[in-house]
Amino acid sequence: GKTPLAFFLAQRGFKVANYPVIPDEDPPEQLFDPSLQSKCVALTIQAQRLHAVRSARMSDYGSSKSTYSSLDNCRKEVNWLKTFYMRKGPRWPVIDTTNGGVEETAAKVLKILQRLKGVEKATGQFANPSIE
Secondary structure, three states, X not given: OHHHHHHHHHHOOOOOOOOOOOOOOOOOHHHHOHHHHHHOOEEEOOHHHXXXXXXXXXXXXXXXXXXXXXXXXXHHHHHHHHHHHHHHOOOOXXXXXXXXXXXXXXXXXXXXXXXXXXXXXXXXXXXXXXXX
């Protein structure tokens, strides 16, 4: 998920912003600042997996049914997100986190940032042969 990934990267010296994109709500304009575009990475997930994660989360809270975790809602949200990325973040690389763990997703993020901006100069704290 977004939050564990943000924590993982922050613990390795990266400044991380974790913004939850919510359907039909406009994110802050600062997110689209041209100077930030080479630092933005979009995350996505398959609707079925999102449904499973949210259903488990809601079950932990004692709720077996909710609109938030319904498969239909998850499908709508994932489809909306794809459209949002095409409209608002067309230059953002998209990483599918459906089957990836935190470390694997972090390695993908850093590989992308290395290509876009040269992140190896930002910190030497993250050493992972999968991104070299």
